[in-house]
Amino acid sequence: MLWLDCPRCGRRPIDEFTFGGERRAVPDSISDPDERDFDEVWIFDNPDGITTERWFHAFGCRRWLTVRRDTSTDTVVEVA
Amino acid sequence: MSSYTDTLSTIEWPDAQPRSSYDVVIIGGGGHGLSTAYYLATRHGITNVAVLEADYIASGNTGRNTTIIRANYGIPEAIRFYQHSLELYQGLEAETGAEILHQTKGIFWVAHTEMAMRTERARAQMNTACGAQTVMVTPAELKELVPQVDLTGGGRYPVLGASHHLQGATARHDRVAWAFASGAARRGVEIHEHTPVTGLVRSADGGRVTGVQTANGPIAAGVVLSAVGGRVTAMAAHAEVRLPVRTHPLHAFVTNDYAQGFGPILASTELSCYVSQTERGQMLIGAEFDSQPSYSRQSSFAALRSYSYKITRLLPFLRELRILRTWAGICDISADYSPIMGETGVDGFLVTTGWGTWGFKAIPAGGEGMAELIATGRPPALIAPFGLERFRRDHVLADQGSAGTR
Numbered sequence: 001m002l003w004l005d006c007p008r009c010g011r012r013p014i015d016e017f018t019f020g021g022e023r024r025a026v027p028d029s030i031s032d033p034d035e036r037d038f039d040e041v042w043i044f045d046n047p048d049g050i051t052t053e054r055w056f057h058a059f060g061c062r063r064w065l066t067v068r069r070d071t072s073t074d075t076v077v078e079v080a
Numbered sequence: 081m082s083s084y085t086d087t088l089s090t091i092e093w094p095d096a097q098p099r100s101s102y103d104v105v106i107i108g109g110g111g112h113g114l115s116t117a118y119y120l121a122t123r124h125g126i127t128n129v130a131v132l133e134a135d136y137i138a139s140g141n142t143g144r145n146t147t148i149i150r151a152n153y154g155i156p157e158a159i160r161f162y163q164h165s166l167e168l169y170q171g172l173e174a175e176t177g178a179e180i181l182h183q184t185k186g187i188f189w190v191a192h193t194e195m196a197m198r199t200e201r202a203r204a205q206m207n208t209a210c211g212a213q214t215v216m217v218t219p220a221e222l223k224e225l226v227p228q229v230d231l232t233g234g235g236r237y238p239v240l241g242a243s244h245h246l247q248g249a250t251a252r253h254d255r256v257a258w259a260f261a262s263g264a265a266r267r268g269v270e271i272h273e274h275t276p277v278t279g280l281v282r283s284a285d286g287g288r289v290t291g292v293q294t295a296n297g298p299i300a301a302g303v304v305l306s307a308v309g310g311r312v313t314a315m316a317a318h319a320e321v322r323l324p325v326r327t328h329p330l331h332a333f334v335t336n337d338y339a340q341g342f343g344p345i346l347a348s349t350e351l352s353c354y355v356s357q358t359e360r361g362q363m364l365i366g367a368e369f370d371s372q373p374s375y376s377r378q379s380s381f382a383a384l385r386s387y388s389y390k391i392t393r394l395l396p397f398l399r400e401l402r403i404l405r406t407w408a409g410i411c412d413i414s415a416d417y418s419p420i421m422g423e424t425g426v427d428g429f430l431v432t433t434g435w436g437t438w439g440f441k442a443i444p445a446g447g448e449g450m451a452e453l454i455a456t457g458r459p460p461a462l463i464a465p466f467g468l469e470r471f472r473r474d475h476v477l478a479d480q481g482s483a484g485t486r
Contacts, residue, residue: 002380002382014382022373038471039322043324044323044373046313047313068178070375071375072375074370
């Protein structure tokens with residue numbers, strides 16, 4: 001993964017971006033708030049496959065992007 | 081034959097497929113899995129043990145790391161644990177009878193800013209107080225001990241001083257794995273290569289792990305230990321255990337032979353890279369792991385370019401060398417940058433994971449601790465702080481700064 005297609009700046013080298021962590025789906029209802037908080041703070045889905053995550057264009061437009069990436073090959077699937 | 085090949089260990093491989101039941105099944109034939117099996121057999125007389133390795137032994141991170149053994153961590157729990165491991169390494173050739181090419185070299189941890197100097201001074205004090213001998217050296221002393229170093233750091237990273245961890249060492253990684261495998265197999269432990277574990281067998285209510293699934297059917301076990309590197313999240317998920325672990329690639333490379341010789345190990349937190357010379361004369365360079373998690377073991381040009389740039393600021397002579405080989409491993413980085421050893425909350429299922437970029441140096445102590453936990457049911461004091469439940473109790477062991485990474 002050498003490049004990211006920033007919707008504002010175009011195709012830019014990966015060094016310009018900082019990784020912002022995986023983005024988890026927000027559940028419709030939370031049955032156990034403490035467990036949910038613990039999970040949110042400490043636990044990672046860490047999937048071997050498609051994951052949704054946030055990237056910050058630190059040396060560019062300084063906006064956050066949502067990126068879908070395949071972790072088994074480290075290739076970008078989609079940038080939003 | 082040479083003296084190098086004369087001293088290789090041999091392993092008594094089992095001549096049949098795995099049996100249908102063992103007292104202990106260890107998933108993963110890397111350093112930690114094999115050393116746990118070795119100490120179960122030697123210290124506790126438990127030999128009805130199978131180590132199941134998906135590929136060949138030490139094919140994962142045990143055979144991909146930069147073989148540095150050190151104990152200069154940032155928190156007392158970690159220093160004591162790694163210092164014990166360092167001492168076990170010093171006696172490993174005598175204990176196992178295997179030649180692991182252990183060499184005490186000393187590590188210089190270079191600082192380029194006042195902030196980093198403060199950190200290194202504090203760390204040297206803490207290390208010495210906890211038993212890992214570390215002293216501060218001035219730039220002039222560093223230059224005398226490591227004449228190749230450029231004290232201006234290429235004009236950009238001036239060297240203000242360094243901490244010197246005197247007992248820092250290296251050992252040949254695959255020989256360490258083979259030493260433990262050989263010792264364990266001689267006492268009756270079965271090591272099955274090319275035997276991937278595809279799932280865990282659980283009791284009807286799901287509260288207990290009773291064995292593992294393989295392509296040739298289930299294998300029952302009193303205790304299942306996951307010593308998996310890289311794919312531990314998926315393995316733990318079979319028992320519905322969720323882990324505070326992310327999997328990041330880490331790259332490394334070796335250059336061609338540097339005939340003049342380079343004695344010590346040199347590291348820098350700000351440049352986040354480290355270098356030593358292998359017993360074959362190659363310069364071995366590693367650095368921080370990729371910021372984004374990935375399971376890809378593809379070497380990247382970006383990593384090579386960044387490592388080469390950084391390390392040649394400190395050691396300009398490396399510019400004259402050529403990159404000979406490059407590879408990557410996938411590291412389990414825990415949320416607090418310390419390993420996770422112990423119970424999972426599911427009976428019969430233990431983990432040793434989160435070995436990130438600091439697993440090799442911990443192979444003897446990690447295995448010894450896990451073996452005692454399996455044999456007695458209680459974790460020994462050295463590994464007790466590293467249990468998974470520390471995250472629930474908010475007793476995390478934050479130690480990112482000493483990992484040699486950022």
